[in-house]
Amino acid sequence: MRLTENRILIALSFLFAAGCAGGGRPGTPAPSGPERAAAAISARDVLARENFLAADALRGRDMPSDGLEMAASYVASEFQKLGLEPAGDAGSYIQRYPYERSHLNDDVVVGVKGAAQRPEFGRDYFVMVGSTPLASGPAYWAGTLEQAANAPANAMKGAVVLFDMPGAELNREWMQGLQAAVAKGAAAGAVAVGLVLDPALDPGMVRRVARYAAMRPSPLPAFAMLTAPARAMLAGAGADLDALRAAGKPAGVANTALEVGGTRTTETSQEPNIVGILKGSDPALAGTYVVYSAHVDHIGVGRPDAAGDSINNGADDDASGVTAVLELAEAFASLPTPPARSMMFVVVSGEEKGLLGSSYFADHTPVPDTAIVADINMDMIGRNAPDSVVAIGQEYSSLGPLTHQVADAHPELGLTVAPDLWPEQRFFFRSDHFNFARKHIPAIFFTTGLHDDYHRPSDEVSKLDTDKLARITRLAFHLGNAIGTDPVAPTWTEDGWAQVQQMIQGRGR
Numbered sequence: 362m363r364l365t366e367n368r369i370l371i372a373l374s375f376l377f378a379a380g381c382a383g384g385g386r387p388g389t390p391a392p393s394g395p396e397r398a399a400a401a402i403s404a405r406d407v408l409a410r411e412n413f414l415a416a417d418a419l420r421g422r423d424m425p426s427d428g429l430e431m432a433a434s435y436v437a438s439e440f441q442k443l444g445l446e447p448a449g450d451a452g453s454y455i456q457r458y459p460y461e462r463s464h465l466n467d468d469v470v471v472g473v474k475g476a477a478q479r480p481e482f483g484r485d486y487f488v489m490v491g492s493t494p495l496a497s498g499p500a501y502w503a504g505t506l507e508q509a510a511n512a513p514a515n516a517m518k519g520a521v522v523l524f525d526m527p528g529a530e531l532n533r534e535w536m537q538g539l540q541a542a543v544a545k546g547a548a549a550g551a552v553a554v555g556l557v558l559d560p561a562l563d564p565g566m567v568r569r570v571a572r573y574a575a576m577r578p579s580p581l582p583a584f585a586m587l588t589a590p591a592r593a594m595l596a597g598a599g600a601d602l603d604a605l606r607a608a609g610k611p612a613g614v615a616n617t618a619l620e621v622g623g624t625r626t627t628e629t630s631q632e633p634n635i636v637g638i639l640k641g642s643d644p645a646l647a648g649t650y651v652v653y654s655a656h657v658d659h660i661g662v663g664r665p666d667a668a669g670d671s672i673n674n675g676a677d678d679d680a681s682g683v684t685a686v687l688e689l690a691e692a693f694a695s696l697p698t699p700p701a702r703s704m705m706f707v708v709v710s711g712e713e714k715g716l717l718g719s720s721y722f723a724d725h726t727p728v729p730d731t732a733i734v735a736d737i738n739m740d741m742i743g744r745n746a747p748d749s750v751v752a753i754g755q756e757y758s759s760l761g762p763l764t765h766q767v768a769d770a771h772p773e774l775g776l777t778v779a780p781d782l783w784p785e786q787r788f789f790f791r792s793d794h795f796n797f798a799r800k801h802i803p804a805i806f807f808t809t810g811l812h813d814d815y816h817r818p819s820d821e822v823s824k825l826d827t828d829k830l831a832r833i834t835r836l837a838f839h840l841g842n843a844i845g846t847d848p849v850a851p852t853w854t855e856d857g858w859a860q861v862q863q864m865i866q867g868r869g870r
């Protein structure tokens with residue numbers, strides 16, 4: 362589809378969504394209190410907002426993209442209609458922050474020097490380019506990191522050093538191994554480093570991480586290649602990968618010269634966070650803020666699935682959270698008297714790129730960060746079991762017990778508040794509440810967890826449980842209202858904050 366046609370479709374969808382989802386509800390009596398305001402959060406209105414935010418016309422809301430900008434404009438327009446105070450740049454609702462993105466140029470190369478056929482980037486290997494556009498040298502087989510310790514002095518100097526990298530998943534431990542291999546190669550005077558991947562690794566993983574790996578800085582050119590193409594590459598130069606592995610020790614690879622390299626082009630854009638404030642009603646507490654947060658970006662357009670769909674709509678991830686923030690803003694704006702504390706509604710971008718928008722916001726808050734008493738973050742809240750929601754971080758602060766009290770006080774919601782069911786996934790670090798927590802702001806993270814449609818085109822509106830999404834949003838409303846009306850601000854527990862500090866410090870290493 363041509364860009365002009367796409368923009369027209371986006372504009373039409375925007376007009377439709379603005380007409381059916383925002384503002385007041387004709388024929389409905391004006392809410393007269395918190396219970397009525399919460400009850401007005403409905404599956405119908407949730408669906409209307411989702412139909413806009415997760416529409417094909419927004420092309421998966423990648424960053425940067427026209428679709429992301431239209432989603433941000435929609436959120437800002439809704440904030441304006443609700444009468445929220447703008448808290449972005451220059452009196453607007455939009456806060457901009459710089460985003461640097463890189464892409465590989467066509468000169469990327471990995472293979473035997475002078476060979477007619479080479480492995481294919483994005484299928485056979487991914488690469489991290491260094492400051493040197495192209496490096497070449499004799500291949501040296503270092504074996505595993507443990508075996509590499511037995512390499513003779515200066516054996517790696519001037520070579521393209523190949524490490525055997527076990528691990529069927531590219532998890533945190535694997536990434537630490539990659540960093541250690543590159544550091545060892547650089548310290549030993551290698552001109553480039555190559556990692557031969559575990560045969561058990563899913564080959565599709567290379568394709569999935571190639572774009573992101575290309576943006577990672579590296580002190581020298583480095584690549585990671587699947588076993589089969591690595592075997593073929595070395596065989597073309599008279600070396601036997603299987604024999605090298607079986608020998609279990611470092612060795613020079615006779616008659617084999619490799620070249621590795623490529624260059625990146627880096628561009629900078631200004632990306633949107635959207636921020637609106639409902640001022641509190643108590644002069645003594647209105648200078649303190651309860652934040653609701655969610656991220657509006659997703660992963661854009663990828664390869665077509667079996668049904669031919671290539672648009673990753675992100676209906677659950679995280680149009681569901683943005684929908685909740687908008688419904689919460691509408692509910693609080695409908696109250697005859699706002700809570701004592703001010704309510705701040707923050708929709709960030711860049712979560713999928715590494716929590717970039719929330720990191721910038723936390724360092725550039727429109728009010729002193731010490732005035733923010735809590736963050737309630739929502740990311741993927743529209744799927745899985747209809748009667749439960751997971752509250753991650755509940756054990757670290759008074760927000761945990763308060764959430765349970767609120768849920769117990771509202772049995773009509775039909776929700777059980779569950780603890781972190783997936784501690785091994787380290788979700789505390791994987792959504793935007795983390796950047797509030799690192800500023801010593803008590804934070805709690807509502808999610809309903811991953812599913813088979815995560816980061817796939819099948820994350821569609823039709824898969825959502827909109828009734829559950831509405832009920833979780835009502836729970837978040839009652840929780841925020843309780844914080845907003847209590848003169849005592851939420852606090853970290855002593856042990857909880859110590860654990861959070863330890864995790865934050867560990868994440869930074």
